[in-house]
Amino acid sequence: MNEQARQAPTRDVATLLEALPYIREFHRKTVVIKYGGAAMEDEALREEFARDVVLLKYVGLNPIVVHGGGPDITSYMERLGLPVEFVGGLRVSDQSTVEVAKMVLVGKVNKEIVLRVNRHGQPAIGLCGDDGSLFRVSRRSGPEGQDIGYVGRIEKVNVDVLGHVASDYIPVIASVGADREGNSYNVNADEAAGAVARALRAYKVIFLTDVTGWLRDPSDPESLIAQATDDQVRGALEAQEGGMRPKLAACVEAIDGGVSSAHIIDGRIPHSLLLELFTDAGIGTKIVAGA
Numbered sequence: 001m002n003e004q005a006r007q008a009p010t011r012d013v014a015t016l017l018e019a020l021p022y023i024r025e026f027h028r029k030t031v032v033i034k035y036g037g038a039a040m041e042d043e044a045l046r047e048e049f050a051r052d053v054v055l056l057k058y059v060g061l062n063p064i065v066v067h068g069g070g071p072d073i074t075s076y077m078e079r080l081g082l083p084v085e086f087v088g089g090l091r092v093s094d095q096s097t098v099e100v101a102k103m104v105l106v107g108k109v110n111k112e113i114v115l116r117v118n119r120h121g122q123p124a125i126g127l128c129g130d131d132g133s134l135f136r137v138s139r140r141s142g143p144e145g146q147d148i149g150y151v152g153r154i155e156k157v158n159v160d161v162l163g164h165v166a167s168d169y170i171p172v173i174a175s176v177g178a179d180r181e182g183n184s185y186n187v188n189a190d191e192a193a194g195a196v197a198r199a200l201r202a203y204k205v206i207f208l209t210d211v212t213g214w215l216r217d218p219s220d221p222e223s224l225i226a227q228a229t230d231d232q233v234r235g236a237l238e239a240q241e242g243g244m245r246p247k248l249a250a251c252v253e254a255i256d257g258g259v260s261s262a263h264i265i266d267g268r269i270p271h272s273l274l275l276e277l278f279t280d281a282g283i284g285t286k287i288v289a290g291a
């Protein structure tokens with residue numbers, strides 16, 4: 001046996017020992033995971049994400065998955081000849097857009113995630129904002145007051161529904177909802193994850209994305225901000241563009257609601273969820289409450 005082969009088991013044991021204090025710390029804690037980006041599009045990453053979520057459940061955490069499905073929605077809209085437009089990272093949504101979003105998110109993407117998690121050894125249940133009145137939403141405007149159509153802001157999360165489901169299953173939530181009058185709305189998945197984490201007072205909320213984290217310079221992947229306070233994020237929100245803006249706003253909402261930390265991590269990295277939770281170095285950006 002060569003030296004490299006002899007050292008491999010030792011490295012594996014060291015990795016397990018490094019994870020042990022985090023597993024102990026997170027035992028029975030709720031972790032909300034916003035699932036999106038490349039982690040949803042690449043077949044190998046989809047399988048690894050499902051295994052990672054199942055592992056979290058097996059070691060005693062209570063994972064709750066909130067997902068979007070932007071590329072799939074865009075693909076179906078283009079096939080149907082519907083216009084695709086974003087304002088401040090939010091999809092402009094008329095009634096036809098909402099209809100397509102519900103069809104894609106609830107009928108396709110949600111069930112694919114549920115089936116994959118089930119296959120890897122833990123029972124999952126798919127939900128959307130309509131189920132058990134999980135989300136009550138109201139119509140919202142764009143970042144500068146623009147009319148962006150049937151895009152909803154979550155006013156209330158029915159935590160009783162999630163409490164019943166999460167005790168035995170892994171909830172997988174599609175980000176759509178309805179108002180008091182029964183009108184359906186598209187809900188940004190980042191905002192939905194932040195609202196769920198806040199309502200549950202989750203221990204952590206984690207956002208999987210397609211960049212290394214929050215960058216000082218969006219054009220420079222080496223300009224990662226490893227840690228920031230909610231006050232620092234709040235002060236920088238106006239300058240943010242595209243999809244990072246709703247992610248950072250959701251982090252602030254979650255921290256303000258009592259969540260201990262919010263994380264923005266690179267979902268293109270295999271097992272990024274486990275690396276962030278169970279290693280000393282972690283990856284991505286961690287946001288905590290200011291002093």
